[in-house]
Amino acid sequence: MLADASATLAATERRPAGPRPGLRVALLGAAAALVVLGFLVVGAFDALALLVPMRVERVAAMVLVGVAIAVSTVLFQTVTENRILTPSIMGFDALYALIQTSAVFFLGSGTVNGLAPPLRFAVEVAAMLVFSFLIFRWVFGGARRSLYLVVLVGIVFGVLFRSLATFMQRVIDPNEYLIVQDRLFASFNAVDPTLLVVCAAVVAVASAWVWSRRRELDVLALGRANAVTLGLEHHRSTMAVLLVCALLVSVSTALVGPITFFGLLVANLAYLVAGTHRHAYVLPVASLLAVVTLVGGQTILEHVFGLDTVLSVIVEFVGGIVFIMLLVRGGRR
Template sequence: MSPDTRIHRARVLALSLGGLMALAVAVYMTLGAVGSWSFVLSYRGEKLLTILLVAWAVPVSTVLFHVISRNQILTPSIMGFDALFMLIQTLAVFLIGAATVTQWPPVLVFLGELTAMVAFSTLLFRWLFGRIAQSLELLLLVGIIFGVLFRSVAGLLQRLIDPGEFLVLQDRLFASFSGADPQVLAMSAALVAAASLWAIWRLPAIDAMILGRDGALAVGVPHRRMTAEVFLIVTLLVAAATALVGPITFFGLLVANLAYRLLPGAPLRLTLPLAGLLGALLLVGAQVVLERVLGFTGTVGMVIEFLGGLLFILLLIERAR
């Protein structure tokens, strides 16, 4: 596909997805609305902003992670972010109790989870990539091992806590787009915006990372420093989204690979907006179906995990061939 054809196709896709997105937002904001419009628009508007933040942060972080890992099957979740979130929630309920945890200020909980996830990824990167092996492959392998460890410890503790408290914990472990505290939402939006602007500023250099280490160095891009920058951007985006709504393991994988299929070989300046539009359309549309058709019988996260898990298996089979 020539560059001109790719740009034309990107514009057509952007207009089409943008139109569908506007329709989905209008349906979500108005369908089934009763009572005061000021209350309805305010309530649904906060939930919509939460959905859009996650729909942008998770796919964009996945695409950027694919650039530095040079593997379109891996996702940031493979580094143990989701497992660490589960372990933090489980430890809090196990050590302190569900009654106390539910009374904590949402801002304090958000900042604690965010700090823990960012600190974990930063220490892991500096320890392995910076000092020991300078190998991203080893970094990914250790991330997988830590993820398994966190899930195993969390699973053990979940079997030891009281069944009533486990129900409270289980509710906190599923991704939910409702009930986000306005202060937490504002902090998450600021963090996602800052990380996104940082990525946009460094986009030409990040694009060069697709060439690999030797190719990036050949065009004057410091590969090691850019890998650290992209890794930190990915960490901030994933941590903000996960601390805001909870883990959605396969959402980024699903949206990123849809973007790759619709616009193969495109540069990041085209792929990232397309991934954001696809993510927003998928999440808003799924939320409309969940709330207005199914009557809240289930969660969006469960549907996304199911579809993403199927895609993950198909990608593994395709890679094996």
């Protein structure tokens, strides 16, 4: 029945002007492949055997993070029915900042730097997953089961975590404060290779699950009343989607650090480029746009600007502008 409802929605949707969505996905895929190839070989013709293997790890990190953030943002906007919300509003970035600050505050930078990367990664992912699970269980386990209450609770906890992190950052040693600040900016230059395998497996499994539910997501995007009418168990589906969002955001944040507005940027561009609301096209378009943005931006940053800044700073700046534009456009309606 859900497949029939999704097919009916696709049939009644107005056909977008320009190339068909499938062709747009293919063109974006070709663009992503060219950008990745350019990052690997530009400036490395004299030492391909030495530089390409080093760059492959960075490309893998950017691809994994881009896909994880893009998919999680599209899913979160689907269940919240809001284009200006991202999973970061649940407080994951603030919790990550609190974890990093607390570790340096209580253990010292020497001890933290001496911990094995897989151990730090496991602790950070586990903390964010437990936090999200407790929120979802607390709110959805009650009688009201309000999705907006979940968002509100996430915002409140995010403010609390950010305040605690800021307080500890003000009282720690200035040298250790610099170490904490360095960890709070997303970086693709020092990713542990062993973590890439784990992240690749998690992102692949989560993406496969999301792809298998793409028709169900189309129905879920119609709203709770319509979804229930079409036979969808809305509560179960919403919980499953939110948990997958939490998993993807936790893995990407623990791997390279927080990128707050990146998901907002690629998700809204994906709806514009795909020309349709069907998740069979929006999800791959968002993922490919994320790859093109991250890998292409890093290539330009290295070979044009000479690494004078961090890519995440530029992404946050552009994403913040897009966020303001969405708010202004929404206020005019």
